[in-house]
Amino acid sequence: MAWGIVSACHGRSPYFRQLEHGRQQKTGRRRGGTGTTLIPTYVGQATPSGTIEAGAYAAMKQDILEGIRAALPVDGVLLALHGAGVADGTEDVEGDLALAVRALVGPGVPIAAVYDLHGNMTDAMRDACDLTLPCKLYPHTDFHDRGVEAVELLLEMIRGGLTPVTAMRRLPMLPYIVTTQDGFIPAEVNDVCRKLAAQPGVIDCSWFHGFPYADIAAPCPAVVCTTTGDAALAQRCVDEVAQWIWSHREAFRPTFPPPAQGVALALSAAEGPVVVNEYADNPGGGTPGDGTHLLRALLDANPPAGTCCFASINDAAVVAQAQRAGVGATIRVSLGGKQGRFQGAPIEADAYVKCITDGRFVNRPGSMFEGVRFDLGAMCRLIIQRVDVIVASRAEQIFDVGPFVLHGVDVTGYKLVAIKGANHFRAGYRTVAKGIISVDSEGLSTAAIASFPRERLVGEFWPLSDEVQFGGGADVA
Incomplete structure (x- = not known):
């Protein structure tokens, strides 16, 4: 609930x-x-x-x-x-x-x-x-x-x-x-x-x-x-x-490009920021929020410094590691990919600790849940291969620019803004984003609904079967 x-x-x-x-x-x-x-x-x-x-x-x-x-x-x-x-x-x-x-x-x-x-x-x-x-x-x-x-x-x-x-x-x-x-x-x-x-x-x-x-x-x-x-x-x-x-x-029955293709499209856009959202690991749908598929695609694209930012990946251990090292330190991280086989492999990389925060912010006017106070535990901003990466201690989808602002990131100055979430972010980013590209991959909230095994489903359902018949009348109370 x-x-x-x-x-x-x-x-x-x-x-x-x-x-x-x-x-x-x-x-x-x-x-x-x-x-x-x-x-x-x-x-x-x-x-x-x-x-x-x-x-x-x-x-x-x-x-x-x-x-x-x-x-x-x-x-x-x-x-x-x-x-x-x-x-x-x-x-x-x-x-x-x-x-x-x-x-x-x-x-x-x-x-x-x-x-x-x-x-x-x-x-x-x-x-x-x-x-x-x-x-x-x-x-x-x-x-x-x-x-x-x-x-x-x-x-x-x-x-x-x-x-x-x-x-x-x-x-x-x-x-x-x-x-x-x-x-x-x-x-x-x-x-x-x-x-x-x-x-x-x-x-x-x-x-x-x-x-x-x-x-x-x-x-x-x-x-x-x-x-x-x-x-x-x-x-x-x-x-x-x-x-x-x-x-x-x-x-x-929507189709979305894979992360690498979505990142390439965003980086080739004439104007930014372009939001690339990760459907398959949406904490709003109950996922762990530590999936690495989109972040890995972003790092593999090798973008120039100051063009790409990402929020947020759930990894309390990495945040604690950053806290111990302190702002200004460079640490070797094994980031994300720790909470299940659908989440992708951890990202092994050197990371510069840019800032550390308490993870508390308030959703801004115009966003979903505007005025609601969020507490994602201790958070940090890491720079990994010239990409700004926000790491949280708890899983949460991104609703607006709040998590970025908390860490000194002005998304309007970036070409690509990568986030975890399905659709709720659209309210908070409607006046910010010049474009939105939704990407899908393996994950616990993937758009590939038919890929999940089911034990309690009663009857036949489309698209699990294309032979499903629909008829009859309504139930009235």
């Missing part, structure tokens, strides 16, 4: 502007609009990684339920979840949690849930909640807007002015999903949803892109539509969107 917030709502208010979760948890303060008290009960966040340990999930679940129980009676519940959580013994974390919350508050209390669009929508998630609202944008710059929308709809339900009905349609696909920015196929799906949502009686029409790296029964896209009580309309909408996606499924 990448992140989650649970709030209980008392009273009636026309809208909810902002909730300062961290400070309220510490001080016990309650804020809300006129006539409304919004009670935050639990917030948790982590960089995506492996399966959640059973005891950890059980403890978080208990804290959430106890927080709500302490606030009872409540008029409504708002869940802000991810949607693709998997724990030992619990394949559907969000569905399990939502059902537990429903059992606690009873059938008469409305529950609204907002999700990351990479959630794997399940029957339990739908059945337990009155409203299901995934974010619509990738990078996910609309989290706040969807939260506000969820609160407004929740309060309308509390006032008795809304009785929603939701339809869901899953697709037998395991696509690699790219950005929703203009020019990419997910943006076209959003346009289809937007037109259907404009119809009278439709509250929301959206789709979950799914998280195809999860080894579960159905880690696939799902379309959800909520109407003002019209089940037939909800079903028509999800059927239309799902059929559109299925008809354009080949556009969800």
